[in-house]
Amino acid sequence: MTIRVLVADDQQLVRTGLRGLLERDPDIRVVAEAGDGREALRLTVELRPDVALVDIRMPELDGLELTRRITTDPDLTDVRVVVLTTFETDQYIFEAIRAGAKGFLTKTVSREELCRAVRVVAGGEALLSPSVTGRVIAELSRRPDPARSSPERLSALTVREREVLAMIASGRSNAEIGEALRMSPLTAKTHVSRIITKLRVRDRAQLVALAYETGLVQPGAGGVPPGGSAAR
Structure with missing residues (x-):
């Protein structure tokens, strides 16, 4: 097509x-x-x-x-x-x-x-x-006074969901998230859908912005939030 x-x-x-x-x-x-x-x-x-x-x-x-x-x-x-x-x-x-x-x-x-x-x-x-x-x-x-969302915005997420969100922000696909966290791509997709619903955003692109705005991940980070693990 x-x-x-x-x-x-x-x-x-x-x-x-x-x-x-x-x-x-x-x-x-x-x-x-x-x-x-x-x-x-x-x-x-x-x-x-x-x-x-x-x-x-x-x-x-x-x-x-x-x-x-x-x-x-x-x-x-x-x-x-x-x-x-x-x-x-x-x-x-x-x-x-x-x-x-x-x-x-x-x-x-x-x-x-x-x-x-x-x-x-x-x-x-x-x-x-x-x-x-x-x-x-x-x-x-690197720019002064960047707009930030409160980290409290993420309080509804579980530890696993925060890990998934951080990986979304790093650009990983559902398959890559599943492989890193030892879950199926379908399970990863389900986590992504739940995160979108909980945070009341439109799509993955908005999740990326929110992950950086709340400080969950920093530029150059590997996509796993502090205290999280890449795989379990």
């Missing part, structure tokens, strides 16, 4: 480059390009792409507002947003995740990472690649 992608960025060169990289994959087709957020929203409503690659800073509507409008429109529930960012705009990344973005990419990603991201998000999962997520979170942590 062909994955249909919309690319929204105010720089023509970036749009052309992304199109060229994506369309080298026979399963991905760029159905539209947009140079500003309002045009991107119009084309999204009209074409209903599977994935929208959205730059943070755009005229008319910025990437955050565009993401909110897409993810809150009941007619666009099948459109999944991936935010494109640079380190100059990374302070917005948690806002993007809260707005409903399924993941984010830096504009320096390789073609393989870009195409993998599109496939992962089109398949209904959040993009939590450590090679991308870790770099962005590390940069955020």
